[in-house]
Amino acid sequence: MKAMVLNQYGDDAEFTVTDVAKPSVSAGHVLVQVAASSVNTVDTMIRTLGEALPLSPALPAILGMDFAGTVVEVGEGVTGFAPGDEVYGCAGGLADLQGALAEYMLADARLIARKPRNLSMREAAALPLVGITAYEGLQRGGITAGQQVLVHGGSGGVGHVALQLAKHFGARVYSTGGGEAQLDLIQRLGAEPINYKTEQVADYVAKHTDGKGFDLIFDSVGGANMANSFEAAALNGHVASTVAMVDLDLSQAHFKGLSLHVVFMLIPMLHNHKREAHHHILNELTNIVEAGELKPLLDEQRFELAQAGQAHARLQSGQAMGKVVIDV
Template sequence: MKAMLLNSYGADSVFEAAEVPKPELKPGHVLIKISASSVNTVDTMIRNMGGELPLSPPAPAILGMDVAGAVEAIGEGITTFSVGDEVYGCVGGLADLQGTLAEYVVADARLIARKAKNLSMREAAALPLVAITAYEGLMRAGIGAGQKVLVHGGSGGVGHVALQLAKYFGADVYSTGGGEKQLALIERLGATPINYKTEKVEDYVGKHTGGAGFELVFDSVGGANLSNSFEAAALNGQIATTVAMCELDLNPAHFKGLSLHVVFMLIPMLHDHQRETHGEILRELTKIAESGNLTPVLDENQYSLDQAGEAHARLESGKAMGKVVIDH
């Protein structure tokens, strides 16, 4: 099969087209003919950092985590899928799991679900990593109807899904963005936009919550921005973040009695730990999408498999609006 190989890691690394053996089917797995995949920040981190990241596969590697496609063959013990099923999931591209920048991938059946009928393959491929992350974070933080929820980075990959899911669960949603296009997208998706470049945390907390703070903060920016989340949260509030690799003063969180939920959605893939939860979440996301309450936003630029490097560059440029998707 055709695949895009990364023979070495680093800022100057390039994807090279190669013919590699088609992956062999295993018990509990399905063979997927890939229609589309998408690029996530973690993919670019692996390409740039290689061995510095403990989750990077050894080179030469086939990267790519998200996939949408059709089941071409089913392994021993599989009763939940049939040949021809259109599926999606986050299935490889790290550790010893082959990635999705190829024509085919063998995926653990616990990591996939049938895609929503009203989404294209491109749209379905955009969802798995970011949508599982958003869903897990909101659930762990106890999302509920009537809550005031703040999403940091609501025009980003994870953020634009978290915003829609929070709305679906009945919350009153607010979201930060840093430019006219970002703020317009946030508003279009049904949240109240907040320009973090011109509005201080204290000011928008006062304006939107009467100074009480947000009951739930979903911080897809994380790092140093977590201090803003602590400031924006209500007493005994809940904070979910996807980026906690930092040193931070927890005193503000202590005196507010905040709960911090760190979401690292790759754990089931990396450690073969409760992988079935990803399939369960994806099945819920399919229902939400089919109800019309979840629509992924795709970047306007389109890329073929041969243009994997350009797709990575697009995401790294910071100019992409929505998910960068690769057509296979």
């Protein structure tokens, strides 16, 4: 089969079209003919940082975590899938798991689910990593109907899904963005846009919550922005962060009695730990999508498998609006 292979890591690392052996199906797994794969920030980090990241695969490597495709073979013990099923998931591209930038990939059946019928393969491939991340963060934050929920970075890959899921769960949703296009998208998705470049945290907390703070904050920006999340949170509120690698004074979180939830959705893949949870979440996402309450946004530029490097560059440029998808 054809695959895009990395033979070295680094800022200038290039993908090479290579003929490699098609994987053989194994117990508990399915062999999938890949139709599309989306690019996530973690994919670009692996390519550039390589061994500096403990989750990077050994070279030569086939990256690509997210995919949508068709089951062609089913391994021993797999009962939920059959050849011909259209599926999606986040099941490779790190550690010892072959990625989706290839014509075929082997996927643990616990990491995939039936593709939503009303999404194209390209749209479905855009959803797994960001969808699981957003769903997990909101659930761990204890989201309930009627809450005031703030999503930081609501026009981003994870953020635009978290925003839609929060609405699905019945919350009143607000979201920060930094430009006209971002704020317009946030409004189109049904949330109240907040321009973080022109509005101070104290101002929008006063304006939207009468100074009480938001019940739940989903922070897809993270890092230093976590301090803004703590400031914007209500007493005994919840903050879910996808980027918590930061040195930060937790005094404000202490005096407000906040709960911090760090979401690192790759744990089941990396450690073979409760992988069935991802199957469950993906099934829930399929139901939500088919109910018309969630739709991933795709970047306007299209890329073929041989253009994987250009797709990575597009995401890294910061100019993409929506998920960058590669047609396989």
